[in-house]
Amino acid sequence: MIPASGLFAQQSASSSATVSISKMTSALPKTFQATLPQGVTFQQGSPILRTAEHIGGKLMLAPSLEGVQTIINHISSATTGTNLIIEALVFLPSPTLGGSYSASSQIDALGLLFNQFRSLQGIQYWSASRKIMRTLYTDAFRVDNPNDKNKIKDPETIAEFRAILPQKTYIYQKDQTFSGIITEVQCAVSQTTFLMTNTNVTPLRLIGIPVLSADGIRTGFLAAPSPEGVFLYFVTSIKSPSIGRDRVFESASNKALALLHWFTEAASARSIIEPVHLPWNIDDLPPEIRLKQAANNSP
Numbered sequence: 001m002i003p004a005s006g007l008f009a010q011q012s013a014s015s016s017a018t019v020s021i022s023k024m025t026s027a028l029p030k031t032f033q034a035t036l037p038q039g040v041t042f043q044q045g046s047p048i049l050r051t052a053e054h055i056g057g058k059l060m061l062a063p064s065l066e067g068v069q070t071i072i073n074h075i076s077s078a079t080t081g082t083n084l085i086i087e088a089l090v091f092l093p094s095p096t097l098g099g100s101y102s103a104s105s106q107i108d109a110l111g112l113l114f115n116q117f118r119s120l121q122g123i124q125y126w127s128a129s130r131k132i133m134r135t136l137y138t139d140a141f142r143v144d145n146p147n148d149k150n151k152i153k154d155p156e157t158i159a160e161f162r163a164i165l166p167q168k169t170y171i172y173q174k175d176q177t178f179s180g181i182i183t184e185v186q187c188a189v190s191q192t193t194f195l196m197t198n199t200n201v202t203p204l205r206l207i208g209i210p211v212l213s214a215d216g217i218r219t220g221f222l223a224a225p226s227p228e229g230v231f232l233y234f235v236t237s238i239k240s241p242s243i244g245r246d247r248v249f250e251s252a253s254n255k256a257l258a259l260l261h262w263f264t265e266a267a268s269a270r271s272i273i274e275p276v277h278l279p280w281n282i283d284d285l286p287p288e289i290r291l292k293q294a295a296n297n298s299p
Contacts, residue, residue: 020277020279021047021048021049021277021278021279021285021286022047022048022276022277022278023045023046023047023048024042024043024044024045024046024047024048024091025044025093026044026228027042027043027044028042028043028091029226029228029229031226032063032091032224032226032231034064035063035064035065035231036063036064037060037061037062037063037064039291040061040089040291042091046289047285047286047289048090048091048092048093048276049088049089049090049260049278049285049289050088050089050090050289050290050291051086051087051088051089051253051282051285051289051290051291052085052086052087052088052290052291052292052293053084053085053086053087053253053282053290054085054292054293055081055082055083055084055085055293056079056080056081056082056083056085057081057085057293058076059072059075059076059085059087059235060087060291060293061087061088061089061233061235061291062087062233062235063089063222063224063231063233065192065193065222065224065231065233066190066191066192066193066224067188067190067193067195067222068193068195068222068233070188070195070197070220071195071197071220071221071222071233071235074197074199074218074220075218075220075235075237078215078218078237078239079218079237080239080240082239082240083237083238083239083240084237084238084240084249084252085235085236085237085238086234086235086236086252086253086256087233087234087235088232088233088234088235088256088257088260089231089232089233089234090231090232090260091229091230091231091232092229092230092231092232092264092267092273092274092276093228093229093273093274093276094226094227094228094229094230094272094273094274095268095271095273095274101227103191103192103225103226104191106225106230106272107189107190107192107193107194107223107225108158108161108162108189109158109270109272110194110223110225110230110267110272111161111165111187111189111194112155112157112158112161113263113266113267113270113272114187114194114196114221114223114263115154115155115161115164115169115187116154116266117140117141117142117154117171118140118141118142118153118154119140119262119266120136120137120140120173120262121137121138121139121140121141122135122137122138123135123136123137123258123259123261123262124136124258124280125251125254125255125257125258125280126251126254126257126258126280126281127251127254128251128254128281128282128283129251133280134176135175135176136175136255136258137173137174137175138174138175138176139172139173139174139180140171140172140173140174141171141172142154142169142170142171142172143170143171143172143182144170145170146170146182146184146201146202149172149182165187165188165189168184168185168186169184169185169186169187170182170183170184170185170201171183171185177206178204178205178206178211179204179205179206179208181200181202181203181204182200182201182202183198183199183200183201183217184198184199184200184201185197185198192224193222193223193224194221194222194223195220195221195222195223196220196221197218197219197220197221198217198218198219198220199215199217199218199219200212200214200215200216200217201214201215202214203216204216204217204241204248211241211248212238212239212241212248213239215239216238216239216241217236217237217238217239218236218237219234219235219236219237220233220234220235220236221233221234225272229273230267230272230273232260232263234256234259234260236252236256238252253282254280254281254282257278257279257280257281257282258280260278261278261280264276264278
């Protein structure tokens with residue numbers, strides 16, 4: 001899994017005139033239409049992505065898919081009225097490869113992909129304040145536990161992925177602004193979906209000063225494959241920090257977009273989905289696909 005080149009990413013992010021976003025070439029599969037939250041639609045010819053950014057409140061884009069309640073509980077149990085919540089719901093079309101379709105094989109492939117934490121190192125994101133592409137993670141790797149922090153390898157086969165499914169996993173991540181943190185990861189599979197929940201188990205520090213306590217960032221991913229494509233839901237919730245709120249929240253949505261880019265590039269390289277076009281800058285998204293928080297959308 002090779003990160004997009006910095007040159008291509010910078011060209012894509014620096015000029016809204018050149019930004020493109022893939023559109024639905026057909027109607028959303030009926031199996032997914034029935035799972036859409038109220039007020040959310042995916043029509044033929046519309047962009048493949050929907051986003052929502054809000055302070056506190058209920059989740060706005062969570063689809064009614066198997067396992068989604070685990071993610072809702074994971075996020076809502078630690079969310080207050082001041083948490084920054086970022087959500088994304090995207091449909092990623094399958095390539096035309098022919099042959100039979102196996103949901104279990106696709107779920108295994110998605111689970112193995114999501115567990116390639118080492119491949120996150122070096123991915124890029126668009127810094128809204130600096131107006132340049134920057135490296136999101138200078139370090140990213142799996143560790144044996146939060147205390148010893150010994151590097152261990154990611155699973156390389158479906159069998160290895162299945163073997164670690166019941167276990168809690170820990171990863172170390174370091175960006176260019178904050179200290180490195182350890183995140184606890186838990187995965188699960190059902191007959192129709194793969195899901196992952198993440199929680200930081202060490203504080204986030206800025207020049208040695210604690211900014212976010214442990215359990216200050218929670219994230220959830222839910223992927224549902226179908227013969228037509230993959231429906232992917234992403235949500236992250238960030239507690240309001242004690243200091244440096246603007247630094248913590250700065251470009252948080254663009255960092256979420258960077259993770260979406262990582263996934264789509266890796267999935268297309270493995271022929272799980274077709275290549276798609278997405279912006280790097282959240283401000284380049286069409287306003288009609290960015291959902292707004294309703295006045296009565298309280299926790």
